[in-house]
Amino acid sequence: MRDLGVGFGYLVKGQRWAAGHGRSLGVGLLPGLVTLVLYVGALVGLAWGADDFVGWATPFADGWSSPWLGLFRGFLTALVFALGLFLAVISFTAVTLLVGQPFYEKLSGDVDRAESGGAAPESGLSLGRELWVSARDSVRILVRVACYGLLLFVLGFIPVVGQSVIPAIGFGVTGFFLTEELTAVALQRRGMELPSRLALLRSRRLMALGFGVPLALAFVIPLVAVFLMPGAVAGATLMVRDLLGESAPDPEPEAEDGPESGAGAAPGPDRMPHTS
Numbered sequence: 001m002r003d004l005g006v007g008f009g010y011l012v013k014g015q016r017w018a019a020g021h022g023r024s025l026g027v028g029l030l031p032g033l034v035t036l037v038l039y040v041g042a043l044v045g046l047a048w049g050a051d052d053f054v055g056w057a058t059p060f061a062d063g064w065s066s067p068w069l070g071l072f073r074g075f076l077t078a079l080v081f082a083l084g085l086f087l088a089v090i091s092f093t094a095v096t097l098l099v100g101q102p103f104y105e106k107l108s109g110d111v112d113r114a115e116s117g118g119a120a121p122e123s124g125l126s127l128g129r130e131l132w133v134s135a136r137d138s139v140r141i142l143v144r145v146a147c148y149g150l151l152l153f154v155l156g157f158i159p160v161v162g163q164s165v166i167p168a169i170g171f172g173v174t175g176f177f178l179t180e181e182l183t184a185v186a187l188q189r190r191g192m193e194l195p196s197r198l199a200l201l202r203s204r205r206l207m208a209l210g211f212g213v214p215l216a217l218a219f220v221i222p223l224v225a226v227f228l229m230p231g232a233v234a235g236a237t238l239m240v241r242d243l244l245g246e247s248a249p250d251p252e253p254e255a256e257d258g259p260e261s262g263a264g265a266a267p268g269p270d271r272m273p274h275t276s
Contacts, residue, residue: 002206004206004207005210006207006242007179007207007209007210007212007239008211010207010235010238013234013235013238014231014232014233014238015228015231015234015235016231017111017235017238018107018230019231021110024106024107024110024230027106027107028100028103028107028229029226029227029229029230030100030103031099031100031229032096032225032226034099035096035099036223036225039092043084047081050077050081054073055073057076058072058073079153082156082167083153085220086149086152087145087149089178089219092219092225093181093229094138094142097138097184098131098134098138100229101134102127105185105189107230107233111186111237112186112237115238120189121190122189123189123191130188133188134188137188140194141177144177145177148170148173149170149173152170172213174212174213174216175209175213176212177212178215178219179208179209179211179215179236180201180208182211182232182236183237183239184197185233186240186241187200187240190240200243207239211235215232
């Protein structure tokens with residue numbers, strides 16, 4: 001269970017890192033704002049037409065008496081909107097990362113350089129190739145999420161369990177795949193393909209959930225998602241460094257003025273070799 005706290009800690013560290021680097025934060029907000037406008041429009045359309053869709057999909061209930069018809073279709077309408085919101089939370093990250101690929105690549109690289117003392121892994125791919133790989137992997141993730149979403153949608157009809165346990169599982173699934181999407185920015189620069197990325201996260205599943213589930217809950221509020229994205233990318237990069245065992249280098253000792261700092265100087269007392 002400790003890994004849950006560790007994952008949440010990286011989410012907090014990422015937000016602090018972004019807040020402390022104003023230029024990176026400003027640039028990282030732009031893709032989220034563009035994507036937000038598109039998604040708000042889509043969700044408003046879904047809320048407007050969900051009841052019509054449910055009525056069209058359940059003609060067998062037209063003859064039901066009140067209040068059962070209203071309760072049944074009202075429940076299905078809420079479930080359809082919940083499914084749309086579930087998919088929106090997942091796809092928001094994928095689409096935002098795709099739209100903002102160059103921005104988030106730079107942000108993630110800045111985190112690596114700050115943590116490693118100046119070096120950052122590079123994929124060696126052209127921008128077009130990186131966009132293609134990112135889009136392809138995002139589609140593959142969204143297919144997985146859609147399969148889970150449909151299964152959870154069906155299970156949502158189970159009395160009591162469908163209204164309590166299933167939503168909790170849904171946020172767990174959302175959180176895990178959110179973490180995958182966000183860590184992909186740093187892992188793709190390290191040449192890691194999707195199957196290897198998923199295996200890496202499954203090896204620390206609780207850490208992935210500790211990072212992604214709070215983020216998924218926060219992303220339900222559209223404006224929050226926009227402002228948390230830069231810090232989420234930064235925190236995911238810090239998490240990647242932990243998962244891969246990459247640590248910041250030890251600081252080099254400062255050279256002292258005087259003859260002892262020269263190339264041929266004899267070792268001082270603090271630098272004398274130990275003998276047994």
